[in-house]
Amino acid sequence: xxxxxxxxxxxxxxxxxxxxxxxxFITVVVDISEKADDFVRSKLSAMExxxxxxxxxxxxxxxxxxxxxxxxxxxxxxxxxxxxxxxVAILASGTSFNRYLRPFFLAGCLLAVVLWFGNRTFIPMANxxxxxxxxxxVDMNSSYNSLFGQRTAIYLQVDPVRYVGMSYDTTSKTGGNxxxxxxxxxxxxxxxxxxxxxxxxxxxKWLLENxxxxxxxxxxxxxxxxxxxxxxxxxxxxDLKRDQYVKDKLTTPELDRFIKLEEKRGVEGLxxxxxERYRRDATPAAVILLTLIGAVVASRKVxxxxxxxxxxxxxxxxxxxxxxxxxxxxxxxxxLHPMLAAWTPNIIFFFVAVWFYRKAPK
Numbered sequence: 001x002x003x004x005x006x007x008x009x010x011x012x013x014x015x016x017x018x019x020x021x022x023x024x025f026i027t028v029v030v031d032i033s034e035k036a037d038d039f040v041r042s043k044l045s046a047m048e049x050x051x052x053x054x055x056x057x058x059x060x061x062x063x064x065x066x067x068x069x070x071x072x073x074x075x076x077x078x079x080x081x082x083x084x085x086x087x088v089a090i091l092a093s094g095t096s097f098n099r100y101l102r103p104f105f106l107a108g109c110l111l112a113v114v115l116w117f118g119n120r121t122f123i124p125m126a127n128x129x130x131x132x133x134x135x136x137x138v139d140m141n142s143s144y145n146s147l148f149g150q151r152t153a154i155y156l157q158v159d160p161v162r163y164v165g166m167s168y169d170t171t172s173k174t175g176g177n178x179x180x181x182x183x184x185x186x187x188x189x190x191x192x193x194x195x196x197x198x199x200x201x202x203x204x205k206w207l208l209e210n211x212x213x214x215x216x217x218x219x220x221x222x223x224x225x226x227x228x229x230x231x232x233x234x235x236x237x238x239d240l241k242r243d244q245y246v247k248d249k250l251t252t253p254e255l256d257r258f259i260k261l262e263e264k265r266g267v268e269g270l271x272x273x274x275x276e277r278y279r280r281d282a283t284p285a286a287v288i289l290l291t292l293i294g295a296v297v298a299s300r301k302v303x304x305x306x307x308x309x310x311x312x313x314x315x316x317x318x319x320x321x322x323x324x325x326x327x328x329x330x331x332x333x334x335x336l337h338p339m340l341a342a343w344t345p346n347i348i349f350f351f352v353a354v355w356f357y358r359k360a361p362k
Contacts, residue, residue, distance in 0.1 A: 001103065004090060008081075008103040016073035016111070020065055027061050028054065035138065042137040056129030060248075063123045066115050067287050068317045072310070074104065074294030079309035082301040097360065101295055108291030112284035119280040120252040131245035157264065158234040166197055173237045174198040178208060180231065189216050192231070199237050205230040247276040271332045271341075278342035286346050289353055290320070296356045316352075320345055 001009070032039075039049055081087050090100055154175075155165040161182050168175035178197040182190035194208035211226040250258055259273050293316065298309040323345040331341035 001106075005103040005106075009107050012074060012077050012104065012107045013111075015077045016070055019073050019076070020062060020069040023065060023069065024058060024061050027065075028058065031057065038138045053130060053133040056126040056131075056133070059118070059123055059126035060130055063115065063118055066111075067283055067290055068320075070108070070111055070287050071290040071294050071317060072313055074291050075298045075309050075313035078104075078295050078298035082299055082309075085301065087299045088301070100299075101292065104291055104295040105288070108288040111291070112287040115287055116281070116284040119283065124249055124251045124254075127245070127248040131249060135245070154240055159264075162233065164233060164235070168197075168240050180233070187216075190214070191216070200230065203230055205232050206235070247273050252277070252280055269332075271338050274338035275328055275331050275341050278339045282342040282346055285343075286320070286349070289346060289349055290316075293349065293353045293356055296353070296360045300361055316349075320349060323348055 042049070044052065078087070087100070091097065153165075154168050155163070157163050161184055163181045163183060164179065166175040166178040175197045176195060178194040180190075180192040181188050191214040192208075193212045195210040196208070198207050198209075200207045207228065207230055208226075209228050211229055213224040213226060215222040215224075246258070247255065255273065255277050259270060259277065262270055262273070294313065297312055297316075327336065327341040327344040330336040331338050
């Protein structure tokens with residue numbers, strides 16, 4: 001890299017860091033004003049709120065705004081270069097347009113790698129801190145949780161031949177109307193039912209009460225009444241809790257294992273988890289794409305200066321977010337493949353980047 005490359009590379013990164021930290025500070029101030037009542041009800045000190053919430057909230061906001069502020073930083077810095085005729089001077093020196101874009105591409109790759117590693121490990125760990133506070137002090141105060149309990153109907157596959165079902169209360173870790181079936185081929189050879197089920201923390205097994213056990217062999221059936229018994233199945237109370245934040249808290253390896261386990265159990269409605277898994281790879285790729293689009297768009301000197309370029313940038317950001325939301329909804333509520341849903345914005349804006357590149361003065 002030559003001196004001009006380092007100039008572009010360094011100033012682009014400085015502009016990005018300054019802009020995203022400034023907006024993150026504004027977001028934190030707004031969040032404090034919205035959650036002031038919840039903070040007061042929690043009876044926590046300021047340092048405890050910072051440790052238990054904002055240490056997780058700030059990385060979450062940084063990851064959320066990361067691609068968009070990369071784009072805004074590129075637009076702003078490059079438009080300033082164009083306004084000072086620096087881009088004209090670079091191209092007039094004999095530097096090709098592709099060579100001029102090289103430091104932008106390298107900076108975009110560096111930022112994409114940072115976001116990719118953050119999405120895999122650090123951001124989920126921060127989200128675990130944030131959502132734990134959210135669930136304990138914010139969600140518990142909502143009217144929804146006061147009107148509707150935590151009791152849910154569970155039916156799933158725990159291994160290749162066993163299926164279980166119950167009505168389960170995540171708060172008390174107890175349930176009722178429990179049944180377990182062995183299904184081999186298209187026949188049931190074992191059926192167990194119990195009036196109640198609870199988690200035995202000492203034995204690390206489920207305790208069943210008032211059990212009726214049926215063993216079926218051909219046309220013969222054996223029925224046994226059992227007052228209580230322990231059963232060992234591939235389930236824990238943690239698995240039965242429907243955590244709306246699970247996709248945010250799991251690291252990428254943990255999310256991969258969780259998705260495979262849920263698919264093995266026959267759980268439906270996993271598209272939101274799968275879309276999140278693919279998005280963790282698609283978003284860093286979008287950083288590179290948006291960096292190049294911003295560099296190409298803002299390199300032309302126009303009468304409106306930075307204002308015109310920033311207007312194009314905000315419109316492009318809005319369209320990117322709109323494409324992302326629509327593709328996610330079509331996947332979680334429809335039949336769109338999760339991988340296609342995660343990568344659709346990138347595919348669309350790849351063609352946008354090609355169009356801008358062809359139109360750019362070289």
